[in-house]
Amino acid sequence: GESVGLHLPTLSVQEGDNSIINCAYSNSASDYFIWYKQESGKGPQFIIDIRSNMDKRQGQRVTVLLNKTVKHLSLQIAATQPGDSAVYFCAEIPRTGANNLFFGTGTRLTVIP
Amino acid sequence: DSGVTQTPKHLITATGQRVTLRCSPRSGDLSVYWYQQSLDQGLQFLIQYYNGEERAKGNILERFSAQQFPDLHSELNLSSLELGDSALYFCASSVGGRGTYNEQFFGPGTRLTVL
Numbered sequence: 001g002e003s004v005g006l007h008l009p010t011l012s013v014q015e016g017d018n019s020i021i022n023c024a025y026s027n028s029a030s031d032y033f034i035w036y037k038q039e040s041g042k043g044p045q046f047i048i049d050i051r052s053n054m055d056k057r058q059g060q061r062v063t064v065l066l067n068k069t070v071k072h073l074s075l076q077i078a079a080t081q082p083g084d085s086a087v088y089f090c091a092e093i094p095r096t097g098a099n100n101l102f103f104g105t106g107t108r109l110t111v112i113p
Numbered sequence: 114d115s116g117v118t119q120t121p122k123h124l125i126t127a128t129g130q131r132v133t134l135r136c137s138p139r140s141g142d143l144s145v146y147w148y149q150q151s152l153d154q155g156l157q158f159l160i161q162y163y164n165g166e167e168r169a170k171g172n173i174l175e176r177f178s179a180q181q182f183p184d185l186h187s188e189l190n191l192s193s194l195e196l197g198d199s200a201l202y203f204c205a206s207s208v209g210g211r212g213t214y215n216e217q218f219f220g221p222g223t224r225l226t227v228l
Contacts, residue, residue: 032214041221043205043219043221044156046216091156098161099146099207099217100158100161101148101156101217103148
């Protein structure tokens with residue numbers, strides 16, 4: 001299913017370039033931060049997570065950076081491919097012991113072949 | 114495929130009606146979460162169940178209710194439907210539910226249209 005529509009921030013990149021998607025979070029007491037990818041017609045798909053006591057975490061072609069000073073999270077995608085075109089959401093888990101997610105607005109990434 | 118199944122895929126109904134959305138979690142997962150995705154509100158957490166018991170509540174309206182059955186599948190009941198309830202409803206599941214972070218796996222969603 002299509003995700004949040006009319007006022008999504010958008011990012012267009014050329015295939016092969018690196019992408020950087022940014023997110024500002026609200027709760028300084030959040031314990032975990034997660035990036036999800038949502039393709040058209042599908043549910044959110046986990047990409048990578050980072051705990052609040054870390055600054056950086058790397059996965060396969062993806063890196064998440066956490067700046068707690070300014071409450072900013074970023075997702076870097078290396079060598080962006082057409083299959084990376086999707087809406088990307090950051091989500092946070094408050095340090096309450098519960099496991100429910102609070103999602104950001106989302107960014108639509110379009111990869112230009 | 115996340116292993117989480119949701120039925121139906123699409124649902125069209127009228128205002129004032131009641132519908133039931135169904136979710137089956139991944140094998141072995143004890144927690145089920147319900148989220149609503151609408152154009153103006155984004156993805157919002159509604160409610161979580163863990164092993165049959167309500168564990169956390171988010172922005173869920175009083176017209177909405179949920180339950181988790183002994184076989185761990187869950188149902189989200191939406192009643193007195195309004196036009197603004199039109200949205201995608203996602204179910205997610207995780208192994209645990211509280212005390213430690215557990216990755217959530219999302220189903221494909223149910224698209225509800227209220228006419």
